[in-house]
Amino acid sequence: xxxxxxxxxxxxxxxxxxxxxxxxxxxxxxxxxxxxxxxxxxxxxxxxxxxxxxxxxxxxxxxxxxxxxxxxxxxxxxxxxxxxxxxxxxxxxxxxxxxxxxxxxxxxxxxxxxxxxxxxxxxxxxxxxxxxxxxxxxxxxxxxxxxxxxxxxxxxxxxxxxxxxxxxxxxxxxxxxxxxxxxxxxxxxxxxxxxxxxxxx
Amino acid sequence: xxxxxxxxxxxxxxxxxxxxxxxxxxxxxxxxxxxxxxxxxxxxxxxxxxxxxxxxxxxxxxxxxxxxxxxxxxxxxxxxxxxxxxxxxxxxxxxxxxxxxxxxxxxxxxxxxxxxxxxxxxxxxxxxxxxxxxxxxxxxxxxxxxxxxxxxxxxxxxxxxxxxxxxxxxxxxxxxxxxxxxxxxxxxxxxxxxxxxxxxxxxxxxxxxxxxxxxxxxxxxxxxxxxxxxxxxxxxxxxxxxxxxxxxxxxxxxxxx
Numbered sequence: 368x369x370x371x372x373x374x375x376x377x378x379x380x381x382x383x384x385x386x387x388x389x390x391x392x393x394x395x396x397x398x399x400x401x402x403x404x405x406x407x408x409x410x411x412x413x414x415x416x417x418x419x420x421x422x423x424x425x426x427x428x429x430x431x432x433x434x435x436x437x438x439x440x441x442x443x444x445x446x447x448x449x450x451x452x453x454x455x456x457x458x459x460x461x462x463x464x465x466x467x468x469x470x471x472x473x474x475x476x477x478x479x480x481x482x483x484x485x486x487x488x489x490x491x492x493x494x495x496x497x498x499x500x501x502x503x504x505x506x507x508x509x510x511x512x513x514x515x516x517x518x519x520x521x522x523x524x525x526x527x528x529x530x531x532x533x534x535x536x537x538x539x540x541x542x543x544x545x546x547x548x549x550x551x552x553x554x555x556x557x558x559x560x561x562x563x564x565x566x567x568x
Numbered sequence: 569x570x571x572x573x574x575x576x577x578x579x580x581x582x583x584x585x586x587x588x589x590x591x592x593x594x595x596x597x598x599x600x601x602x603x604x605x606x607x608x609x610x611x612x613x614x615x616x617x618x619x620x621x622x623x624x625x626x627x628x629x630x631x632x633x634x635x636x637x638x639x640x641x642x643x644x645x646x647x648x649x650x651x652x653x654x655x656x657x658x659x660x661x662x663x664x665x666x667x668x669x670x671x672x673x674x675x676x677x678x679x680x681x682x683x684x685x686x687x688x689x690x691x692x693x694x695x696x697x698x699x700x701x702x703x704x705x706x707x708x709x710x711x712x713x714x715x716x717x718x719x720x721x722x723x724x725x726x727x728x729x730x731x732x733x734x735x736x737x738x739x740x741x742x743x744x745x746x747x748x749x750x751x752x753x754x755x756x757x758x759x760x761x762x763x764x765x766x767x768x769x770x771x772x773x774x775x776x777x778x779x780x781x782x783x784x785x786x787x788x789x790x791x792x793x794x795x796x797x798x799x800x801x802x803x804x805x806x807x808x809x810x811x812x813x814x815x816x817x818x819x820x821x822x823x824x825x
Contacts, residue, residue, distance in 0.1 A: 371669070371671060371675070371810040372675075373674075373675025373676075374675070375675075376674040376675060376676075377673060377674055379672075379674065380673075380785065380786065380789065381599050381673060381814035382760065382762055382790070382810075382812050382813070382814075383600050383762065383786045383787070383789065384600045384601060384761065384762055385762040385763040385777060385778075385780075386611075386761075386777060387750075387761045388748065388763075389698065390688075390694040390696040390699060390748075391748065392696055393686070393694075393710070394684060394685075394686030394748070395750060421613035421617075422613055424613075426614070432759070434633075434635075434637055436632060442635040443637075443638070445638060446639050446641075446642055446643055447640065447642045448637065448639070448643065449639075449643045450643060451642065451643060451644060451645045451648075452645075453646070456647070456654070467637060467638065487632075490630040490631070490632065491628060491631075492630075493630060493631070493632075497632075498633050498756055500756065502761055503614055504610050505611045505613070505614035505615075506603060506615065507600075507602070507608065507615075507777070507780050508601055509759060509761060511756075511757075531621070532621070536618075556613075556615065556616060557613060557614065557616055557617055558617070561618050563621055564618075564620050564621070565620060565621050565622075565623055566620040566621070566622050566623070567623050567631075567633060567757040567816055568625065568816060
Protein backbone atom coordinates (compact mmCIF):
# COMPACT_ATOMS: atom_id res chain seq x y z
CA UNK A 368 0.00 0.00 0.00
CA UNK A 369 2.30 2.74 -1.23
CA UNK A 370 -0.45 5.21 -1.96
CA UNK A 371 -3.97 5.42 -0.56
CA UNK A 372 -6.65 5.49 -3.24
CA UNK A 373 -8.69 8.62 -2.55
CA UNK A 374 -10.64 8.67 -5.82
CA UNK A 375 -13.96 7.59 -4.31
CA UNK A 376 -15.06 9.83 -1.42
CA UNK A 377 -16.62 8.09 1.55
CA UNK A 378 -15.11 4.75 0.64
CA UNK A 379 -11.49 5.09 1.68
CA UNK A 380 -10.99 2.16 4.04
CA UNK A 381 -9.96 3.20 7.55
CA UNK A 382 -6.83 2.32 9.48
CA UNK A 383 -7.77 -0.36 12.04
CA UNK A 384 -7.52 0.30 15.76
CA UNK A 385 -4.99 -1.50 17.97
CA UNK A 386 -4.68 -1.57 21.74
CA UNK A 387 -2.84 1.23 23.53
CA UNK A 388 -0.92 -1.55 25.33
CA UNK A 389 0.78 -1.30 28.73
CA UNK A 390 3.63 1.09 27.91
CA UNK A 391 1.98 4.38 26.87
CA UNK A 392 2.61 5.83 30.34
CA UNK A 393 5.78 7.72 29.43
CA UNK A 394 4.29 9.04 26.19
CA UNK A 395 0.63 10.04 26.46
CA UNK A 396 -0.06 11.35 29.99
CA UNK A 397 1.15 14.91 30.46
CA UNK A 398 1.64 17.23 33.41
CA UNK A 399 -1.67 18.70 34.51
CA UNK A 400 -3.63 16.49 32.11
CA UNK A 401 -6.37 16.01 34.72
CA UNK A 402 -6.57 19.65 35.79
CA UNK A 403 -8.55 21.16 32.93
CA UNK A 404 -10.29 24.02 34.76
CA UNK A 405 -8.57 27.42 34.87
CA UNK A 406 -7.24 28.07 38.37
CA UNK A 407 -9.87 29.29 40.80
CA UNK A 408 -12.71 29.23 38.29
CA UNK A 409 -16.06 29.30 40.16
CA UNK A 410 -17.66 26.72 37.82
CA UNK A 411 -15.04 24.04 38.53
CA UNK A 412 -16.29 20.50 39.08
CA UNK A 413 -14.33 17.42 40.10
CA UNK A 414 -15.34 14.08 38.60
CA UNK A 415 -13.65 10.93 39.85
CA UNK A 416 -14.09 7.19 40.05
CA UNK A 417 -12.66 3.81 39.21
CA UNK A 418 -12.35 1.78 36.03
CA UNK A 419 -13.12 -1.88 36.67
CA UNK A 420 -13.02 -5.12 34.68
CA UNK A 421 -15.45 -8.04 34.36
CA UNK A 422 -14.49 -9.34 37.81
CA UNK A 423 -14.90 -5.96 39.43
CA UNK A 424 -11.16 -5.42 39.75
CA UNK A 425 -9.84 -1.92 39.20
CA UNK A 426 -7.60 -1.30 36.19
CA UNK A 427 -4.26 0.26 37.15
CA UNK A 428 -3.44 0.97 33.51
CA UNK A 429 -6.47 2.59 31.88
CA UNK A 430 -6.21 5.94 30.12
CA UNK A 431 -9.18 8.28 29.95
CA UNK A 432 -9.66 11.30 27.74
CA UNK A 433 -12.37 13.77 28.64
CA UNK A 434 -13.65 16.40 26.20
CA UNK A 435 -16.36 18.86 27.08
CA UNK A 436 -17.86 22.30 26.49
CA UNK A 437 -17.53 25.43 28.60
CA UNK A 438 -20.32 26.32 31.08
CA UNK A 439 -22.08 28.36 28.36
CA UNK A 440 -22.15 25.30 26.07
CA UNK A 441 -19.53 26.54 23.62
CA UNK A 442 -16.79 24.15 22.55
CA UNK A 443 -13.27 25.46 23.07
CA UNK A 444 -10.97 25.86 20.06
CA UNK A 445 -8.02 26.77 22.27
CA UNK A 446 -4.78 24.82 22.08
CA UNK A 447 -2.18 24.73 24.86
CA UNK A 448 -3.27 21.71 26.91
CA UNK A 449 0.31 20.42 26.86
CA UNK A 450 2.33 23.61 26.38
CA UNK A 451 6.04 23.06 26.11
CA UNK A 452 9.14 24.96 27.05
CA UNK A 453 11.00 25.53 23.77
CA UNK A 454 14.32 25.86 25.61
CA UNK A 455 14.28 22.57 27.51
CA UNK A 456 11.43 20.63 25.89
CA UNK A 457 9.82 20.24 29.30
CA UNK A 458 6.03 20.11 29.54
CA UNK A 459 4.72 23.35 31.02
CA UNK A 460 1.10 22.29 30.77
CA UNK A 461 -1.86 24.65 30.77
CA UNK A 462 -1.39 28.32 31.53
CA UNK A 463 -4.05 28.36 34.26
CA UNK A 464 -6.14 30.95 32.43
CA UNK A 465 -7.41 29.45 29.17
CA UNK A 466 -9.89 26.57 29.00
CA UNK A 467 -9.00 23.95 26.39
CA UNK A 468 -11.76 21.50 27.36
CA UNK A 469 -9.45 18.51 26.97
CA UNK A 470 -8.27 16.28 29.78
CA UNK A 471 -6.18 13.13 29.80
CA UNK A 472 -5.63 10.99 32.88
CA UNK A 473 -4.19 7.58 33.65
CA UNK A 474 -5.74 5.53 36.43
CA UNK A 475 -3.46 5.16 39.44
CA UNK A 476 -2.30 1.89 41.02
CA UNK A 477 -5.71 1.61 42.73
CA UNK A 478 -7.56 2.07 39.43
CA UNK A 479 -8.72 5.53 40.48
CA UNK A 480 -8.85 8.67 38.33
CA UNK A 481 -10.06 12.23 38.62
CA UNK A 482 -10.59 15.19 36.35
CA UNK A 483 -11.12 18.77 37.49
CA UNK A 484 -12.84 20.68 34.73
CA UNK A 485 -15.56 23.26 34.16
CA UNK A 486 -19.18 22.30 34.58
CA UNK A 487 -20.28 21.55 31.00
CA UNK A 488 -23.09 23.60 29.51
CA UNK A 489 -25.98 22.12 27.54
CA UNK A 490 -25.84 22.02 23.74
CA UNK A 491 -29.02 21.84 21.66
CA UNK A 492 -31.53 19.43 23.16
CA UNK A 493 -28.88 17.46 25.02
CA UNK A 494 -28.44 17.46 28.77
CA UNK A 495 -24.95 18.70 29.77
CA UNK A 496 -22.30 16.02 29.42
CA UNK A 497 -18.59 15.36 29.07
CA UNK A 498 -17.49 13.00 26.30
CA UNK A 499 -15.11 10.26 27.44
CA UNK A 500 -12.82 7.98 25.46
CA UNK A 501 -11.43 4.94 27.30
CA UNK A 502 -8.16 3.20 26.39
CA UNK A 503 -6.49 0.26 28.14
CA UNK A 504 -4.22 -2.69 27.70
CA UNK A 505 -6.57 -5.48 26.65
CA UNK A 506 -8.92 -3.08 24.91
CA UNK A 507 -8.33 -3.55 21.18
CA UNK A 508 -10.52 -0.61 20.22
CA UNK A 509 -11.23 2.38 22.43
CA UNK A 510 -14.67 2.89 23.99
CA UNK A 511 -16.74 6.06 24.07
CA UNK A 512 -19.08 6.93 26.88
CA UNK A 513 -20.51 10.11 28.44
CA UNK A 514 -20.50 11.61 31.90
CA UNK A 515 -23.82 13.39 32.40
CA UNK A 516 -23.46 15.94 35.19
CA UNK A 517 -26.70 16.06 37.20
CA UNK A 518 -28.42 19.22 38.40
CA UNK A 519 -31.18 19.79 35.87
CA UNK A 520 -33.68 16.92 36.03
CA UNK A 521 -35.75 18.27 33.16
CA UNK A 522 -32.69 18.35 30.90
CA UNK A 523 -31.76 14.79 31.84
CA UNK A 524 -35.34 13.63 31.21
CA UNK A 525 -35.32 15.24 27.77
CA UNK A 526 -31.91 14.00 26.66
CA UNK A 527 -32.17 12.08 23.36
CA UNK A 528 -29.69 9.38 24.42
CA UNK A 529 -30.75 8.90 28.06
CA UNK A 530 -34.42 8.69 27.12
CA UNK A 531 -33.69 5.69 24.87
CA UNK A 532 -32.17 3.66 27.72
CA UNK A 533 -33.71 1.46 30.40
CA UNK A 534 -33.38 2.91 33.91
CA UNK A 535 -30.59 0.57 35.01
CA UNK A 536 -28.50 1.28 31.91
CA UNK A 537 -29.31 5.00 31.97
CA UNK A 538 -28.01 5.28 35.52
CA UNK A 539 -24.51 4.19 34.42
CA UNK A 540 -24.11 7.47 32.50
CA UNK A 541 -25.13 9.91 35.23
CA UNK A 542 -22.50 10.97 37.74
CA UNK A 543 -23.48 10.88 41.43
CA UNK A 544 -23.09 14.09 43.42
CA UNK A 545 -20.98 13.43 46.53
CA UNK A 546 -20.65 16.99 47.74
CA UNK A 547 -21.07 20.36 46.13
CA UNK A 548 -19.09 20.25 42.89
CA UNK A 549 -17.73 16.73 43.36
CA UNK A 550 -19.14 13.81 41.39
CA UNK A 551 -18.47 10.08 41.31
CA UNK A 552 -18.43 8.25 37.99
CA UNK A 553 -17.24 4.64 37.76
CA UNK A 554 -16.59 2.95 34.45
CA UNK A 555 -17.36 -0.77 34.44
CA UNK A 556 -16.01 -2.35 31.28
CA UNK A 557 -17.89 -5.61 31.68
CA UNK A 558 -20.45 -7.45 33.79
CA UNK A 559 -22.80 -6.21 36.48
CA UNK A 560 -23.60 -2.54 36.08
CA UNK A 561 -21.68 -2.44 32.79
CA UNK A 562 -21.35 1.14 31.60
CA UNK A 563 -23.21 2.13 28.45
CA UNK A 564 -20.72 2.57 25.61
CA UNK A 565 -21.46 4.39 22.39
CA UNK A 566 -20.77 4.17 18.69
CA UNK A 567 -21.22 7.08 16.30
CA UNK A 568 -22.65 6.62 12.83
CA UNK B 569 -1.61 -24.87 32.24
CA UNK B 570 0.61 -22.58 30.22
CA UNK B 571 -0.76 -21.74 26.81
CA UNK B 572 1.54 -22.54 23.91
CA UNK B 573 1.89 -20.80 20.58
CA UNK B 574 0.09 -23.80 19.07
CA UNK B 575 -2.93 -23.15 21.30
CA UNK B 576 -3.00 -19.50 20.28
CA UNK B 577 -2.53 -20.38 16.58
CA UNK B 578 -5.60 -22.60 16.74
CA UNK B 579 -7.66 -19.86 18.37
CA UNK B 580 -6.50 -17.33 15.78
CA UNK B 581 -7.50 -19.75 13.00
CA UNK B 582 -10.92 -20.27 14.57
CA UNK B 583 -11.50 -16.51 14.78
CA UNK B 584 -10.51 -16.14 11.12
CA UNK B 585 -12.87 -18.94 10.09
CA UNK B 586 -15.72 -17.38 12.08
CA UNK B 587 -15.13 -14.03 10.35
CA UNK B 588 -15.05 -15.68 6.90
CA UNK B 589 -18.35 -17.35 7.73
CA UNK B 590 -19.94 -14.06 8.80
CA UNK B 591 -18.84 -12.38 5.57
CA UNK B 592 -20.08 -15.33 3.51
CA UNK B 593 -23.48 -14.84 5.09
CA UNK B 594 -23.52 -11.18 4.09
CA UNK B 595 -22.11 -9.48 7.19
CA UNK B 596 -20.14 -6.28 6.53
CA UNK B 597 -16.36 -6.08 6.35
CA UNK B 598 -14.88 -5.58 9.83
CA UNK B 599 -12.26 -2.87 9.60
CA UNK B 600 -11.46 -2.90 13.32
CA UNK B 601 -10.71 -5.68 15.80
CA UNK B 602 -13.56 -7.12 17.80
CA UNK B 603 -13.05 -6.11 21.41
CA UNK B 604 -13.89 -9.67 22.36
CA UNK B 605 -10.86 -11.48 20.94
CA UNK B 606 -9.80 -14.30 23.26
CA UNK B 607 -6.38 -15.07 21.69
CA UNK B 608 -5.32 -11.72 23.19
CA UNK B 609 -5.83 -12.81 26.79
CA UNK B 610 -5.99 -9.34 28.32
CA UNK B 611 -9.17 -8.65 26.33
CA UNK B 612 -11.21 -11.33 28.07
CA UNK B 613 -12.33 -9.28 31.08
CA UNK B 614 -11.93 -5.88 29.49
CA UNK B 615 -14.58 -5.77 26.78
CA UNK B 616 -18.26 -4.90 27.20
CA UNK B 617 -20.78 -7.67 26.69
CA UNK B 618 -23.70 -5.36 26.02
CA UNK B 619 -23.98 -4.04 22.46
CA UNK B 620 -22.78 -0.48 21.88
CA UNK B 621 -25.56 2.11 21.73
CA UNK B 622 -25.53 3.78 18.31
CA UNK B 623 -25.81 7.54 17.92
CA UNK B 624 -26.70 8.96 14.50
CA UNK B 625 -24.66 12.14 14.24
CA UNK B 626 -26.76 13.41 11.31
CA UNK B 627 -29.63 14.06 13.68
CA UNK B 628 -27.75 16.44 15.95
CA UNK B 629 -25.11 18.98 14.90
CA UNK B 630 -24.67 20.00 18.56
CA UNK B 631 -23.01 16.79 19.69
CA UNK B 632 -19.85 17.40 21.69
CA UNK B 633 -18.27 14.44 19.90
CA UNK B 634 -18.47 16.18 16.53
CA UNK B 635 -15.76 18.59 17.60
CA UNK B 636 -12.27 17.80 18.78
CA UNK B 637 -9.70 19.34 21.12
CA UNK B 638 -7.25 21.75 19.52
CA UNK B 639 -3.48 21.41 19.57
CA UNK B 640 -1.01 23.95 18.28
CA UNK B 641 2.56 25.06 18.01
CA UNK B 642 2.61 25.70 21.76
CA UNK B 643 2.08 21.99 22.38
CA UNK B 644 5.14 20.71 20.53
CA UNK B 645 8.80 21.61 20.15
CA UNK B 646 10.87 21.60 16.98
CA UNK B 647 12.67 18.34 17.68
CA UNK B 648 9.64 16.39 18.91
CA UNK B 649 9.39 14.57 15.58
CA UNK B 650 13.06 13.56 15.62
CA UNK B 651 13.49 10.84 18.23
CA UNK B 652 17.20 10.57 17.47
CA UNK B 653 17.97 14.11 18.71
CA UNK B 654 16.38 14.13 22.15
CA UNK B 655 19.52 13.25 24.11
CA UNK B 656 23.13 14.34 24.05
CA UNK B 657 24.37 11.21 22.26
CA UNK B 658 23.29 9.17 19.26
CA UNK B 659 20.87 6.32 19.91
CA UNK B 660 21.91 2.82 18.90
CA UNK B 661 20.16 1.16 15.99
CA UNK B 662 19.06 1.60 12.41
CA UNK B 663 17.81 5.14 11.74
CA UNK B 664 14.50 5.29 9.89
CA UNK B 665 12.17 7.98 8.59
CA UNK B 666 8.43 7.35 8.75
CA UNK B 667 6.02 9.60 6.93
CA UNK B 668 2.63 9.61 5.31
CA UNK B 669 -0.66 11.45 5.20
CA UNK B 670 -3.51 11.73 7.68
CA UNK B 671 -6.81 11.44 5.78
CA UNK B 672 -10.52 11.07 6.46
CA UNK B 673 -12.70 8.48 4.76
CA UNK B 674 -13.37 10.89 1.93
CA UNK B 675 -9.64 10.95 1.29
CA UNK B 676 -9.34 14.55 2.40
CA UNK B 677 -6.26 15.64 4.32
CA UNK B 678 -6.73 16.17 8.05
CA UNK B 679 -4.71 19.30 8.79
CA UNK B 680 -3.07 20.62 11.93
CA UNK B 681 -3.92 17.61 14.10
CA UNK B 682 -1.77 16.00 16.75
CA UNK B 683 0.04 12.71 16.12
CA UNK B 684 1.87 11.14 19.07
CA UNK B 685 4.10 8.06 18.82
CA UNK B 686 5.91 5.80 21.26
CA UNK B 687 8.02 2.70 20.72
CA UNK B 688 10.63 0.29 22.04
CA UNK B 689 14.32 0.91 21.36
CA UNK B 690 16.45 -1.07 18.91
CA UNK B 691 16.82 -3.90 21.45
CA UNK B 692 13.06 -4.18 21.98
CA UNK B 693 12.95 -2.40 25.35
CA UNK B 694 10.56 0.38 26.36
CA UNK B 695 11.76 3.19 28.62
CA UNK B 696 8.95 2.29 31.04
CA UNK B 697 9.49 1.19 34.63
CA UNK B 698 7.03 -1.67 34.44
CA UNK B 699 8.73 -3.19 31.41
CA UNK B 700 9.99 -6.66 32.41
CA UNK B 701 12.03 -7.51 29.32
CA UNK B 702 15.72 -7.43 30.29
CA UNK B 703 17.06 -6.12 26.97
CA UNK B 704 19.30 -3.06 27.42
CA UNK B 705 17.96 0.44 27.79
CA UNK B 706 19.53 3.08 25.56
CA UNK B 707 20.41 6.26 27.48
CA UNK B 708 20.16 8.17 24.20
CA UNK B 709 16.70 6.98 23.22
CA UNK B 710 13.38 7.53 24.97
CA UNK B 711 11.08 6.58 22.11
CA UNK B 712 8.43 9.31 22.31
CA UNK B 713 7.55 11.71 19.48
CA UNK B 714 4.91 14.27 18.56
CA UNK B 715 4.02 16.32 15.53
CA UNK B 716 1.20 18.29 13.93
CA UNK B 717 0.05 17.38 10.42
CA UNK B 718 0.78 20.02 7.78
CA UNK B 719 -1.61 21.65 5.29
CA UNK B 720 -1.65 18.51 3.13
CA UNK B 721 -2.17 16.27 6.15
CA UNK B 722 1.42 15.03 6.02
CA UNK B 723 3.47 13.97 9.00
CA UNK B 724 7.12 13.03 9.33
CA UNK B 725 9.17 11.30 12.03
CA UNK B 726 12.84 10.38 12.27
CA UNK B 727 13.46 7.55 14.69
CA UNK B 728 15.19 4.20 15.26
CA UNK B 729 13.91 0.87 13.97
CA UNK B 730 12.26 -0.68 17.04
CA UNK B 731 13.11 -4.25 17.96
CA UNK B 732 10.62 -7.09 18.50
CA UNK B 733 10.13 -8.12 22.11
CA UNK B 734 8.71 -10.95 24.21
CA UNK B 735 5.52 -10.62 26.24
CA UNK B 736 3.56 -12.97 28.44
CA UNK B 737 0.33 -13.59 26.59
CA UNK B 738 1.43 -17.22 26.17
CA UNK B 739 4.67 -19.21 26.20
CA UNK B 740 7.17 -17.82 23.68
CA UNK B 741 4.95 -14.90 22.70
CA UNK B 742 6.77 -12.18 20.71
CA UNK B 743 5.45 -8.89 19.42
CA UNK B 744 6.47 -7.99 15.87
CA UNK B 745 8.34 -4.67 15.73
CA UNK B 746 5.88 -1.77 15.79
CA UNK B 747 5.41 1.91 16.54
CA UNK B 748 2.37 3.01 18.56
CA UNK B 749 0.40 5.92 17.07
CA UNK B 750 -2.19 8.17 18.74
CA UNK B 751 -4.09 10.43 16.34
CA UNK B 752 -6.77 13.12 16.57
CA UNK B 753 -9.17 14.14 13.80
CA UNK B 754 -11.53 17.07 13.39
CA UNK B 755 -14.16 15.21 15.41
CA UNK B 756 -13.64 13.30 18.67
CA UNK B 757 -15.52 10.41 16.98
CA UNK B 758 -12.44 9.98 14.74
CA UNK B 759 -10.03 9.39 17.62
CA UNK B 760 -7.59 6.59 16.82
CA UNK B 761 -4.90 4.72 18.71
CA UNK B 762 -3.15 2.04 16.70
CA UNK B 763 0.19 0.41 15.84
CA UNK B 764 2.27 0.56 12.67
CA UNK B 765 4.19 -2.54 11.63
CA UNK B 766 7.13 -3.09 9.26
CA UNK B 767 6.91 -5.07 6.02
CA UNK B 768 7.65 -8.81 5.84
CA UNK B 769 7.98 -9.38 9.58
CA UNK B 770 8.04 -13.16 10.18
CA UNK B 771 6.24 -12.70 13.52
CA UNK B 772 2.96 -11.47 11.97
CA UNK B 773 1.11 -14.83 11.95
CA UNK B 774 1.96 -15.52 15.59
CA UNK B 775 0.84 -12.21 17.08
CA UNK B 776 -2.73 -12.15 18.44
CA UNK B 777 -2.77 -8.35 18.63
CA UNK B 778 -2.13 -7.87 14.91
CA UNK B 779 -4.27 -10.92 14.06
CA UNK B 780 -7.17 -9.41 16.02
CA UNK B 781 -7.79 -7.53 12.77
CA UNK B 782 -9.28 -10.58 11.09
CA UNK B 783 -9.90 -8.95 7.70
CA UNK B 784 -6.83 -9.51 5.50
CA UNK B 785 -7.02 -6.19 3.66
CA UNK B 786 -7.61 -4.25 6.86
CA UNK B 787 -4.68 -5.95 8.59
CA UNK B 788 -2.43 -5.10 5.63
CA UNK B 789 -3.24 -1.42 6.18
CA UNK B 790 -1.36 -1.58 9.49
CA UNK B 791 1.86 -2.42 7.65
CA UNK B 792 4.06 0.40 6.34
CA UNK B 793 5.67 0.24 2.90
CA UNK B 794 9.39 0.58 2.36
CA UNK B 795 9.76 3.66 0.14
CA UNK B 796 13.19 4.26 -1.28
CA UNK B 797 12.29 7.87 -2.12
CA UNK B 798 11.86 8.51 1.61
CA UNK B 799 15.24 7.07 2.48
CA UNK B 800 17.79 9.76 3.22
CA UNK B 801 21.24 9.21 1.63
CA UNK B 802 23.91 8.28 4.15
CA UNK B 803 21.34 8.60 6.97
CA UNK B 804 18.11 6.56 7.14
CA UNK B 805 15.72 4.10 5.51
CA UNK B 806 12.26 5.40 4.62
CA UNK B 807 8.81 3.99 5.32
CA UNK B 808 5.49 5.33 4.11
CA UNK B 809 2.33 4.86 6.11
CA UNK B 810 -0.95 6.68 5.49
CA UNK B 811 -3.51 6.86 8.28
CA UNK B 812 -7.22 7.01 7.48
CA UNK B 813 -9.53 8.07 10.31
CA UNK B 814 -12.85 6.31 10.76
CA UNK B 815 -15.87 7.78 12.49
CA UNK B 816 -18.27 10.39 11.22
CA UNK B 817 -17.28 14.05 11.20
CA UNK B 818 -19.25 17.26 10.79
CA UNK B 819 -18.96 17.26 6.99
CA UNK B 820 -21.04 14.10 6.84
CA UNK B 821 -23.96 16.20 7.97
CA UNK B 822 -23.31 19.10 5.64
CA UNK B 823 -23.37 16.71 2.73
CA UNK B 824 -26.44 14.88 3.99
CA UNK B 825 -24.76 11.53 3.73
